[in-house]
Amino acid sequence: xxxxxxxxxxxxxxxxxxxxxxxxxxxxxxxxxxxxxxxxxxxxxxxxxxxxxxxxxxxxxxxxxxxxxxxxxxxxxxxxxxxxxxxxxxxxxxxxxxxxxxxxxxxxxxxxxxxxxxxxxxxxxxxxxxxxxxxxxxxxxxxxxxxxxxxxxxxxxxxxxxxxxxxxxxxxxxxxxxxxxxxxxxxxxxxxxxxxxxxxxxxxxxxxxxxxxxxxxxxxxxxxxxxxxxxxxxxxxxxxxxxxxxxxxxxxxxxxxxxxxxxxxxxxxxxxxxxxxxxxxxxxxxxxxxxxxxxxxxxxxxxxxxxxxxxxxxxxxxxxxxxxxxxxxxxxxxxxxxxxxxxxxxxxxxxxxxxxxxxxxxxxxxxxxxxxxxxxxxxxxxxxxxxxxxxxxxxxxxxxxxxxxxxxxxxxxxxxxxxxxxxxxxxxxxxxxxxxxxxxxxxxxxxxxxxxxxxxxxxx
Amino acid sequence: xxxxxxxxxxxxxxxxxxxxxxxxxxxxxxxxxxxxxxxxxxxxxxxxxxxxxxxxxxxxxxxxxxxxxxxxxxxxxxxxxxxxxxxxxxxxxxxxxxxxxxxxxxxxxxxxxxxxxxxxxxxxxxxxxxxxxxxxxxxxxxxxxxxxxxxxxxxxxxxxxxxxxxxxxxxxxxxxxxxxxxxxxxxxxxxxxxxxxxxxxxxxxxxxxxxxxxxxxxxxxxxxxxxx
Numbered sequence: 001x002x003x004x005x006x007x008x009x010x011x012x013x014x015x016x017x018x019x020x021x022x023x024x025x026x027x028x029x030x031x032x033x034x035x036x037x038x039x040x041x042x043x044x045x046x047x048x049x050x051x052x053x054x055x056x057x058x059x060x061x062x063x064x065x066x067x068x069x070x071x072x073x074x075x076x077x078x079x080x081x082x083x084x085x086x087x088x089x090x091x092x093x094x095x096x097x098x099x100x101x102x103x104x105x106x107x108x109x110x111x112x113x114x115x116x117x118x119x120x121x122x123x124x125x126x127x128x129x130x131x132x133x134x135x136x137x138x139x140x141x142x143x144x145x146x147x148x149x150x151x152x153x154x155x156x157x158x159x160x161x162x163x164x165x166x167x168x169x170x171x172x173x174x175x176x177x178x179x180x181x182x183x184x185x186x187x188x189x190x191x192x193x194x195x196x197x198x199x200x201x202x203x204x205x206x207x208x209x210x211x212x213x214x215x216x217x218x219x220x221x222x223x224x225x226x227x228x229x230x231x232x233x234x235x236x237x238x239x240x241x242x243x244x245x246x247x248x249x250x251x252x253x254x255x256x257x258x259x260x261x262x263x264x265x266x267x268x269x270x271x272x273x274x275x276x277x278x279x280x281x282x283x284x285x286x287x288x289x290x291x292x293x294x295x296x297x298x299x300x301x302x303x304x305x306x307x308x309x310x311x312x313x314x315x316x317x318x319x320x321x322x323x324x325x326x327x328x329x330x331x332x333x334x335x336x337x338x339x340x341x342x343x344x345x346x347x348x349x350x351x352x353x354x355x356x357x358x359x360x361x362x363x364x365x366x367x368x369x370x371x372x373x374x375x376x377x378x379x380x381x382x383x384x385x386x387x388x389x390x391x392x393x394x395x396x397x398x399x400x401x402x403x404x405x406x407x408x409x410x411x412x413x414x415x416x417x418x419x420x421x422x423x424x425x426x427x428x429x430x431x432x433x434x435x436x437x438x439x440x441x442x443x444x445x446x447x448x449x450x451x452x453x454x455x456x457x458x459x460x
Numbered sequence: 461x462x463x464x465x466x467x468x469x470x471x472x473x474x475x476x477x478x479x480x481x482x483x484x485x486x487x488x489x490x491x492x493x494x495x496x497x498x499x500x501x502x503x504x505x506x507x508x509x510x511x512x513x514x515x516x517x518x519x520x521x522x523x524x525x526x527x528x529x530x531x532x533x534x535x536x537x538x539x540x541x542x543x544x545x546x547x548x549x550x551x552x553x554x555x556x557x558x559x560x561x562x563x564x565x566x567x568x569x570x571x572x573x574x575x576x577x578x579x580x581x582x583x584x585x586x587x588x589x590x591x592x593x594x595x596x597x598x599x600x601x602x603x604x605x606x607x608x609x610x611x612x613x614x615x616x617x618x619x620x621x622x623x624x625x626x627x628x629x630x631x632x633x634x635x636x637x638x639x640x641x642x643x644x645x646x647x648x649x650x651x652x653x654x655x656x657x658x659x660x661x662x663x664x665x666x667x668x669x670x671x672x673x674x675x676x677x678x679x680x681x682x683x684x685x686x687x688x
Binding site for chain 1: 542543544545548562640642643644645647650653656657676
């Protein structure tokens, strides 16, 4: 039980509501005291004013008609129903006129206002209850004293009602506060328990587990949703890495096996030094190929996992295109093909990217076009809807629609190209580079031939 | 030629020491960054070869501290870290060249040769001369045996680089890096075509060729034997 309570106090929501209730309670009690005090003071002031008025009236009567007239007036007023008290006492302290048979001892001795309310008895008292009043005592010539007072029952009743009301309200408030706190805190505790149970299951390897969402769209739901998105993303990355390592393992095993076979042959077979040297040269070439494949795979996987591969800077695409064009034009000409550059872009627009990687992407496309394309190859670029399009077109046999998507996957090589050199990573590298520039890469028909398009969004 | 190899992998270091020894170099070796820095600062070398990931002090910090100590020895960074940004970082730290592992020894040798000759070989020299071949960077004129040769801008840069490193083997990747500023490896041999075009212009009409293909390594521009 105690442990459960301690646990309850560790919940932030509960701690906060408890502090809140406490502060609220203290303020509320303060307000109750202040309000009752203020009300009582106002009432007492009213009573005192009415007593003062009465005293002033009686003084006038005394000045006009003397003691007898005053006594008569007192008798008359005392008989009238009401809360007023009138007493006239002789120098011996005996009551000679008024409506009060008995007073609390010592009240009449002091001149001026009585302090706290005093007790007295009434003539018209039937139930013999206790009466209390406040009063002012004056000296009248001949050593007599006059007491004018007022019963305070009405105001004490009022004070009690107010006090009672405030106490009730306060009790209700505290009760409600505790109740809310209990339910809210328990709810919070329950949700948090659910979340931590779910995360435990996830930690224990259940990758499909997700944090509970109640559909109430509260902050817990939002938090769970965000965490779930995060888990999805982590899962995707995780799957990507797994896929990647499977691919690498699979696709590097083939060339490594080939390499091993060649090395074994060079080692065991009785061969002339020249042949052995050639075999070793081939082995070195294969090694380089494996390294290139590995580098490309590494770069592609880095891009796909969203980590930075290269920094982006403002670029002039025309320079990039004409440089690559210039590099490849000589080769195309040598092979009896034509490579032309057709740009229709303004001199300057805001393109951020990496020169090296964009050049590599275009070079990869040109490598492919020279290898598989026709005799007429075009590098084209144009700006449309704030997107830069870089296109490498050829008039070769093209790629069937069914294969257009799959050729950009890693290691996909169409059957007819299997006997040609290359690692099957060129287009997936282009895809990765375009993704790094927030763009896309796709293939279209140039009928005849292939149109490989890089679409990169420009900054506004 | 004295070179310092800072490499923590014993095998790799042994291979480099042996290979450089065989081609006539005098290699020294340090196993970690601190020893490397100490040697680089206190002894004279023609070229430094630094691995990036080293115990005690990494290669780039070593290089920065050496440069702060006024050591201007040409430096080649040898690293498994090969992204575009890794390379930029390496060159910014004071490296003169950057080669990604694994590498062909011929490639490393060619680069070290070029670096070792860099001392006293001013990049901004206006007129380059190799035998009777002459290139003027200011007037952008090229002539051989007094005959004017017309070159495209890129051919001009290619020739300038070859002439600057005349007598030394330069590899295809070095040409791609220094003349085209590309650090990737095109699958097709685009460089060969540019070389043969250049050869057509500077060698074709003359008796003795100057631009040679070195099998398995690259190209070399040199004065024809008879002139030597």
